[in-house]
Amino acid sequence: xxxxxxxxxxxxxxxxxxxxxxxxxxxxxxxxxxxxxxxxxxxxxxxxxxxxxxxxxxxxxxxxxxxxxxxxxxxxxxxxxxxxxxxxxxxxxxxxxxxxxxxxxxxxxxxxxxxxxxxxxxxxxxxxxxxxxxxxxxxxxxxxxxxxxxxxxxxxxxxxxxxxxxxxxxxxxxxxxxxxxxxxxxxxxxxxxxxxxxxxxxxxxxxxxxxxxxxxxxxxxxxxxxxxxxxxxxxxxxxxxxxxxxxxxxxxxxxxxxxxxxxxxxxxxxxxxxxxxxxxxxxxxxxxxxxxxxxxxxxxxxxxxxxxxxxxxxxxxxxxxxxxxxxxxxxxxxxxxxxxxxxxxxxxxxxxxxxxxxxxxxxxxxxxxxxxxxxxxxxxxxxxxxxxxxxxxxx
Numbered sequence: 387x388x389x390x391x392x393x394x395x396x397x398x399x400x401x402x403x404x405x406x407x408x409x410x411x412x413x414x415x416x417x418x419x420x421x422x423x424x425x426x427x428x429x430x431x432x433x434x435x436x437x438x439x440x441x442x443x444x445x446x447x448x449x450x451x452x453x454x455x456x457x458x459x460x461x462x463x464x465x466x467x468x469x470x471x472x473x474x475x476x477x478x479x480x481x482x483x484x485x486x487x488x489x490x491x492x493x494x495x496x497x498x499x500x501x502x503x504x505x506x507x508x509x510x511x512x513x514x515x516x517x518x519x520x521x522x523x524x525x526x527x528x529x530x531x532x533x534x535x536x537x538x539x540x541x542x543x544x545x546x547x548x549x550x551x552x553x554x555x556x557x558x559x560x561x562x563x564x565x566x567x568x569x570x571x572x573x574x575x576x577x578x579x580x581x582x583x584x585x586x587x588x589x590x591x592x593x594x595x596x597x598x599x600x601x602x603x604x605x606x607x608x609x610x611x612x613x614x615x616x617x618x619x620x621x622x623x624x625x626x627x628x629x630x631x632x633x634x635x636x637x638x639x640x641x642x643x644x645x646x647x648x649x650x651x652x653x654x655x656x657x658x659x660x661x662x663x664x665x666x667x668x669x670x671x672x673x674x675x676x677x678x679x680x681x682x683x684x685x686x687x688x689x690x691x692x693x694x695x696x697x698x699x700x701x702x703x704x705x706x707x708x709x710x711x712x713x714x715x716x717x718x719x720x721x722x723x724x725x726x727x728x729x730x731x732x733x734x735x736x737x738x739x740x741x742x743x744x745x746x747x748x749x750x751x752x753x754x755x756x757x758x759x760x761x762x763x764x765x766x767x768x769x770x771x772x773x774x775x776x777x778x779x780x781x
Contacts, residue, residue, distance in 0.1 A: 387436045388419075393447050398427040399454055402462050406453045406677065412623040413545045414445050419624035421446075465700060466661045466673040470757075474670035476707045477759030483629075483752075484760060492626040492633025494748065499760060499775075503751050506774040508638055511745045512613055514659055515640040518652060520613035525595035527617050528586040533598045536727045539590065546620040548633070549584040588619035593742040596641045597724040600738075607733040609644025611652070629752035630712055640743040645735040646722070653717050653741045660702055660715070668766045669704055670757060676701035676713065704753035714749040718742045 399407060404423050411421040411432060417439075421432045430450055434442060485498035496504055512522075528550055534540065539547065553560050563580050567573070589595065592614045600610075615638040625631050640656065642649045657673055664671055676699050702715035718741065725731065725738030732738050758765050762775050769775060 388433045389436050389438075390431055390433055391438075391443055391446075393430045393432075393443050393450070395428055395430060395447070395450055395454070397454065399423065399430075399450060400427065400457075400461070402460060403427075403450075403454050403457050406457065407450050409625070410449060410453070411446060412625045414449060415442055416623065418442065418446070462674050462676075463697065464672050464674045465657065466664075468661075468664040468669060468671055470664075470668050470670040471672060471705065474705045474757065476705075476756055477761075477764065478755045478757065483755050486629060486751075488628075492622070492631070494629060494632065496748075496751070499762070500751050500755065502774045502777075503754060503769070504636075504747050506769060506772045507745065507747050507750045507754075508615060508636075509774070510663075510772075511638045511640075511747075512615070514656060514743065515611055515613040517655070518611035518640075518642070520611040520640055522613045523596070523599070525589070525592050525614055525616050527589055529589040529594060529598075530586055531584055533594060534587050534590075537594050537597070537724070538727070539594075543590070543620075546590055546622065548588040548590075548619040548621055550586045550588055551581045551584040553580050554582045589616065590618055590620050591639075591742075591744070592616040592618060592637050593639050593641045593740075593744070596643070597728045597730065597740065600643065600730045601728040602730070604731045604733055605643050605738050607645075607735070609642060609648045609652075609732070611643075612639075612641040614639050614641065629748050630706075632748055635749075636747040638745045638747055642741040642743075643725075643730070643732075643738050644740075645732050646739045649739045649741040650719060653719060653743070656741075656743045657700065657717055660717075664702075666766065666768050667754070668758075669754070671702060671704035671714075671753075673700050673702055673717070675699065676703075676716065704757070706753065706756050712749055712753050713746075714753055715743070715745040718744065 404427055407430065408421045408423075411418055411430075415434075415438075417434045419433045421430065423430055430446060432446060483500055485496060485500040487495045487497075489495050534547070553563055559580050563577070566576065595616075596612050596614060615636065617634060618637045619634055621633055622631055626633055642652045644652075660673060663669075675697050698719045698721070700717040701713040703711045704714050706712050720740045720742070722737040722739050724740050730738040754769070758769075762770050765775070
């Protein structure tokens, strides 16, 4: 049995603060789920098992106070708002689409129309790199732990990491594990002691492979562009649910490497591409400043404030029913962080700067179906006439 706990805040949280608080609240305790605000942001509610420690409410309140203090005075900047955002329509609801089947926590299988739409978005967003002759590359699902550490992931986002490991190479341990699990359907409580320290993780972002690929190199003066797509893994605790927020999902990315001016110019061009795409597909949404869900640590508020105030991250936020939003993509400027971390230079321009334009394909499927429904005959022309859709989803 669960119960709802309400925490009244000292002052109402504005929209950006609410988003940050919801991102982080689930990681205060595994007993917290469904954090939400009332209409004016003055009350934060969450669900927890009956008998959960009373101290949870104090921790939730402290988190809210810390985030509000760090974001006080900041307001979100909207760099583009689609025409459809002024009159959003929702013909398909928010979830439960035909052809989408949950197969595990944060895992789904796609078939039929959702799969055809997924393939359409993948092909279309791959073409976003065409003006820069983006090099297609295939990257692995695994990423060395040492590479992820260089990306500052363990310090900034440890809550999201999915570790990949194996049994220790010891015949007695392996046989003991096999015998204990001969008739078990789940791993037992001794399993961790049988596992080796993880040397690799499941990749949380495909662009990290691009920076590692260029380790120790010098990028040409005109810069480089890569087109990459792969499975990504980010554990989000009780925030996981439906197509909105998956543990195992697909990211299509266009990655720009070069001088500061070059990569920022390419980001501006990619934002214009996205604005045109939203209009041609009659999608209600915005391109706006955002931040990553940094872990609750002493420097987390500073990182969040920097991202929002310096506009290093823009998200593509599409509208869902009941006033919800879904971030389906982003345009991220990393300054020269990855250039310095991986010793990548630019000919005549010092350390490499980078921009990653990312598209979460399953989220695009979710938001598109929520707004336009499951009847392709009622879809905007570019999607309706696409070979993946017009061909009956068999491509």
